[in-house]
Amino acid sequence: MTPASSSVSRLVPVAATTVVFLLGFLICALTFPNFASLRVVMNLLTDNAFLGIVAVGMTFVIISGGIDLSVGSVIGFSTIFLALAIERWGIPPFAAFALLLVICALFGAAMGAAIEFFALPPFIVTLAGMFLARGTAFLLSTDSIPITADLYGHLSDHAIRLSGGARLTVPAMAMLAVVAAGMVLLHLTRFGANVYALGGSRQSAGLMGISVGRTTVLIYTLSSVLAGLSGIVFSLYTSSGYSLSGVGVELDAIAAVVIGGTLLSGGYGFVFGTFVGVLIQGLIQTYINFDGTLSSWWAKIATGLLLFGFIGFQQFTLHMARRPRRRATTGSAAANAAGAAS
Amino acid sequence: MTVKLPRIGTAQILALAAILAINGFVSPQFFDIRLQDGRLFGSLIDVLNRGAPVAILSLGMVLVIAMRGIDLSVGAVMAICGAIAASLADDHSLVVTLAAALGAGLACGLWNGFLVAVLGIQPIVATLILMVAGRGIAQLITEGRIVTFTDPGLAFLGGGSVLGVPTPVVIALAMLALTLIVVRGTALGLMIEATGGNPRASALAGIGTRLITLAVYMWSGLCAAIAGVVAAADILGADANNAGLWLELDAILAVVIGGTSLFGGRFSVVLAVVGALIIQAMNTGILLSGFPPEMNLVVKAVVVLVVLLAQSPRLASLGLIFSRRRS
């Protein structure tokens, strides 16, 4: 692997994922009438907005070599907290949002601190966080509570209407904004570089003078804040709060991140890849919904097979993408030799 | 084969003892044991009996994790194998039933191992595929219903007892012994620890890392199959929708509480089982306590954190400093 091509090669997984997504979309469009419409594309954005937002946070966590299992529960906690705060305690929506994000930030910081200062594995700390957030949500209320505040009505009506009944909704816009901001933060700032460095090797990062503790705390804070934001979006999406919302979202988010080409062992990955990973998952579900003939179990099996298909194809693309490059180096070596001989 | 329990396992064993003591406190009859229809009966036995499936799962999971892998599919594999066992039990001999169920577990493990070792897919996603699809397969077998059986042979595996000890406990102990023999009686343990610790170095040292990866996932599949059969035998039916649901998290938690790092390397089979018992002792304690169920998860979170903090090397060294200061 020559250095010049390896800087390009880092983009290969993302490119592979994108190609896979486009191919998948094409296949769906050929299979079902009504599929290739702006409406379906916009639905894909709106319906997966909350997942996209948490997945961006998860990307940071995973690149730093960690994992955050608590995000699904944090979404559940957020929606019920907002419902209670707005409906029962009479807090104005924006104040409730702010308060929620502060709580989430503290929660994430606490998890990050536990991971760093007690040298505990992130998997377990965030698993405890998962229990804690969901448990607290139950304690707040086990009912599902509608949110009737005007703001919610406004926001859900406030969509950019496109042709064919398609709408670019507020959740979709929020996700696109988070993805863009995540790309800037991860790829263009010092903090982002530190996240990668931590994923490369915590020990080295420490020896290079990075404050490992501070960065870890910040990463988990970011993840929890984004999970809180995702909770806000979820509550907008459903105009209600429910302690059981967001169950299992952490696994979907992790899968999206990994499908997007991020290495679970840390150090490598892109926010954009995660975004495509989220779309791929959405596409699989849309496919199954459009088909509509699959029984509950066949739907699960099909999800698994499609997941395998995507990942297998991605692996294959990666493999193929690496091969021609070797030939290219040989080619240039031969050219050099020829040049030298003449 | 030496089992070095003291020193390394102190934190875990103390944690287990503490939780049992708390259980005894919230429920005074906790330590009562009597014989009921030739079977030991009591809350302490419940902890062992109910903890058996997760303990068996953790025997496979601990090896997978020691190899730097993870197996999210064990819950779904439990469901598949339970479904197979329950649907065959009444029309076939126990041997055929078990062979089919365990064979299916091995096949699932082989699939996972193939994805990880041959295709090079990251373990968490590779096994996520079977986690999602596997439950579907199990439901396909049962068509979504709870398939019941009456075969006394299979029922014995869940509700029977050997010398008064419930069969699931006996099976778990036998599997523990078998795992110890396989892992510590051969060089497999060393090779797993080496591969998990540094896969590249181990491959260069001539260890067949690919084959071992396959074997370890198959072992995990086998353990999941046994756990699935035990779970089905326990309720005399296969509940494909719920059998083993989220148990993969419990199994991973048990392994980590048992001191094995998720980054691979050193592992302890015995302590993973202790971890499973810690989790079950906590669950049973919650049930006995009479707290409203809304509290369950909060209590669980607190206990998990306390157990982990007790193990944290950082806290231990802090404790050392304090004790030094005092002296």
Place this chain on the structure above:
Amino acid sequence: GDLTIGFSQIGSESGWRAAETTVSKAEAKKRNITFKIADAQQKQENQIKAIRSFIAQGVDAIFLAPVVATGWDAVLKEAKEANIPVVLLDRDIDPSGKDLYLTAVTSDSVHEGKVAGEWLASQVGAKACNVVELQGTVGASVATNRKKGFEDGIAGHSNIKIVRSQTGDFTRAKGKEVMESFIKAEGGGKNICAVYAHNDDMMVGAIQAMKEAGLKPGKDILTVSIDSVPDIFKAMAAGEANATVELTPNMAGPAFDAVIAYKSKGTVPPKWIQTESKLYTQADDPMKIYESKKDLGY
């Protein structure tokens, strides 16, 4: 006619749910309807996604078995804008969405709990009775309602007390495990007079736990549960269970009829088509009911 109807089903978490799906499919076939089922795996977001893709596909009607009561306004509004009638099956939604759906074919889960409670009250008379309760999944609206209904049913009978209540997650295995510890916590089961379970599956597990503890369910300890799945009738036939409240799996039948009438003749159905919550006891020839139910896909 050549109707296409999309059904957003909650999932396949229990035998009852599987039966509902099977029966719905059979009912659709009877009426020659193209029936598309999307399984949401217990997640509201998946149900919303499914409804949106039904709208995008332009189906003629949408059936929705809502996993939770709230949060449907936006997506139902979209359906309304697209002129697609929505029928709720099995569970109702929050009142604010009343004008967003055509009709709801549901049972009343508070009522179910109440029927169970009243049956127990009639059985024990003035005798003191300690009840242990196996709740459904924490937070599930059915669990909350069945708990509330039961409490209503025994209200005014101060001799009946719920002494322990834990969640058994609607599953057999958890029902068994929870019952095991209830037995131990309540003096080996001597202090328990009755078990109330939010569904039959948990009760089947609890019955096993009682038997293994050397107790006689149905005699030493009364049982009452909800759903009426086939296996509980088997237990009733064996004298190990006392009562169950039926929740019919055929919600789709009346719904199809309502949609067909609406589409062809413009008949607007009533807002609520309530299904019956019938109580069955050992006196109802349980074996016969078992036979009639066992092939419905439970």
Place this chain on the structure above:
Amino acid sequence: MAAPHADQPSAAAGSARPASGAPLLELTGFSKSFGPFTALDAVSLTLRAGEIHALLGENGAGKSTLIKTMTGVVQRDAGVMRLEGVPVMPRSAGEATAAGLATVYQEVNLAPNLTVAQNLFLGRQPTFLGIVREREMRRRARAVLADFDLDIDVSAPLESYSVAIRHIVAIARAVDQSARVLILDEPTASLDAHEVEVLFAVMRKLAARGIGIIFVTHFLDQVYAICDRITVLRNGRLAGTGTIAEMPRMTLVRTMLGRELAEATAERHERADLSAAPELVRLEGFGKAGYVAPFDLTLRRGAVVGLAGLLGSGRTETARLVFGAERADSGSATLDGRPVALTGPREALTLGFGYCPEERKTEGIVADLTVRENIVLALQARRGVLKPLSRAEQDEIAKRFIRLLDIRPPDPERPIGLLSGGNQQKALLARWLATQPRLLILDEPTRGIDVGAHAEIIALIRTLCAEGMALLVVSSELEEIVTYADEVIVLRDRAHVASLTGAAITVPAILAAIAEDGEATANAA
């Protein structure tokens, strides 16, 4: 690796620099124990401004530990450090850098997944409104590396470069932090002669600016080439300190070892008569597209073949192909005249091959496992899973090799990651010797190994050779290769370009072969 020291400037070069008398950095009473083991015992050191100060000692003497306790990476038990008279006590690498102590640790500590430029400026990237100015950073990175004669793509990830380049980047990073004290822990271990020269030039420049430099190395030539003063550690204690004039070579070695060095190193051994030596392995047209051009290679019992060349010339690649760690896509191999397929390490192991890789940390040790387990690993792999070595056998093997190679501390149950770098290297050598290989492939076997051990390893190579083992050795130390090789193959640009045998094996001849330009070789071929 070091060019012949006759070519080096004389010792006077160092003392000619202005070294002011006032101490810049003063360490007193540094102590550190790991459990019962005392790694440092009341060590003191004085560094003057503008001085290059050698910190020397055997493997495991405590050099790296001293450095880590200075910078706060490892908490010291006792000791005071004064920088220009002011006590400083950094608690982390970051604080140390802020206080003015820039350090390159022994195991290159960079983020391999980041680009070269990011590595150089991590934590201090040029930013505009919080956004890293990528182009500016690359420009500066190129400028910084230009000082080191390195012209590479700074936007490529660091891991795509060889160990040597990584090391240079680490040094450049430290140097660029404009510290007052620069600490370099074995920076030259993986550099070739040219790069060492470049590094020395930079060090001299910095010293002239008044920066104090602490320099750890096992190459005594380098000490006399560039250093002003020396501090020697032995078993965690201060064994001596003085100017280079006060410590001539023999005194220095005696101080380090605490005994006389058996003077085996310098002499050449009789070269085997290659044609008489029985052939073990013959490779024909062996190669892999884009990796190493096809080559022929014959390895004979009792003969050492050395591979020489610049960094990146394809020596490691050749070694990996022979072992099967990388699969050849052309050519054939025979062992004892019979055709064999070199398809992977496992096959190589069964054929009786052994391979000590160059990258100790990532490809060699399993850090969590004990020294014993690391030593028996390859032997156990060859026996197979079902035939475990009993604990007694393992203990015996471990003890034998710990004694034979003088691995320190001689505790087989210590996790190997806690050993000093040189001792890890010895344990790896033991891993392969335990398998009694017929062909042993060593990639940089003496890297990071102290003088005493160095001599021992070379002696060992000769013994193995005399016992009939075939050896293929990659080494950057030409002088060393000359002492034991029976044939030297020179590589350039991933192709074998020359082969020297018999009397032709001399350092100048090898250098000439390495330096020959492409045209000359083309003509020769």
